Amino acid sequence: MKTYLSEIFSSIQGEGPYVGERHLFVRFCECHRACIYCDTITERTETVLIEMEPGSGKFEQIPNPLAIDQVMELVRKIDGKKTNKRISLTGGAPLLQANYLQELLPQLCGDDHNIYLETAGDLPQQLKTIIEWIDVVAMDIKLSSVTREKNTFPAHWQFLKTCRDFDVEVFTKLVLSAETHEGELMEAVKGIKKAGGADTLVVIQPMSKARKTDAVPSGAQLLRWQDKVSGVLPNVRVIPQTHKMLEML
Numbered sequence: 001m002k003t004y005l006s007e008i009f010s011s012i013q014g015e016g017p018y019v020g021e022r023h024l025f026v027r028f029c030e031c032h033r034a035c036i037y038c039d040t041i042t043e044r045t046e047t048v049l050i051e052m053e054p055g056s057g058k059f060e061q062i063p064n065p066l067a068i069d070q071v072m073e074l075v076r077k078i079d080g081k082k083t084n085k086r087i088s089l090t091g092g093a094p095l096l097q098a099n100y101l102q103e104l105l106p107q108l109c110g111d112d113h114n115i116y117l118e119t120a121g122d123l124p125q126q127l128k129t130i131i132e133w134i135d136v137v138a139m140d141i142k143l144s145s146v147t148r149e150k151n152t153f154p155a156h157w158q159f160l161k162t163c164r165d166f167d168v169e170v171f172t173k174l175v176l177s178a179e180t181h182e183g184e185l186m187e188a189v190k191g192i193k194k195a196g197g198a199d200t201l202v203v204i205q206p207m208s209k210a211r212k213t214d215a216v217p218s219g220a221q222l223l224r225w226q227d228k229v230s231g232v233l234p235n236v237r238v239i240p241q242t243h244k245m246l247e248m249l
């Protein structure tokens, strides 16, 4: 089996509650969504860019698609000394490649890697097929007032409930822009409470300026939303994308 990857690199996790940890990022091509703030190329690429020496800005290119053995060999080469605390599967949408992950993840776990899944959080059926190998799920709850797409709350609730049913560590991430509709935000938070429980961690991630939008939220908006959200779910943190401040991958 083969898959299309866009990048493999080691960096400092820049998002969420594990911010600051060293992670090995494996980025999958292709996505079923089109968030207006997307900062990633989501098309299939001809080659995968591999930063063999972290932070060097120098990339080896290997033609896509990649077989499982090729990915395992690359991971062993880059992370031979196990300097990375976790392997972050990101995209694009890694869950679109669930069949591939069913073969790759047992091998990565066999090498004792901790698996962190970065996901749009809306493909519950695909999640079920690989959840046994996942250690941490970083799931988005997409607001249509922010993404400019149609609402997908029911899929998010099923997804979050699946994480809870399988007892897998999960946190929710709400990317908020200046255009966030407060009613939609509060509906999302109530949905999170119902599907995930009152102890579910909510990370508010202020949208970063992107190619198609510069509607970054103000400090006053973030403070207001943190107050409102914490009225429903007490465990809420505002964490910006720190790797962008550092101009790192």
Ligand SMILES: Nc1nc2[nH]cc(C(=O)O)c2c(=O)[nH]1
Pocket (backbone or CB within 6 Å): 011, 012, 013, 014, 015, 025, 090, 091, 118, 243, 248, 249
């Ligand atoms: N440093 C760093 N941290 C990240 N956390 C989530 C990322 C992503 O693109 O999914 C990301 C990324 O691209 N780089």
Ligand code: SF4
Pocket (backbone or CB within 6 Å): 031, 032, 033, 034, 035, 037, 038, 039, 040, 042, 091, 092, 093, 120
């Ligand atoms: S889900 Fe992620 S990768 Fe896909 S379009 Fe949205 S921001 Fe981009």
Ligand SMILES: [Mg+2]
Pocket (backbone or CB within 6 Å): 039, 040
């Ligand atoms: Mg990113």
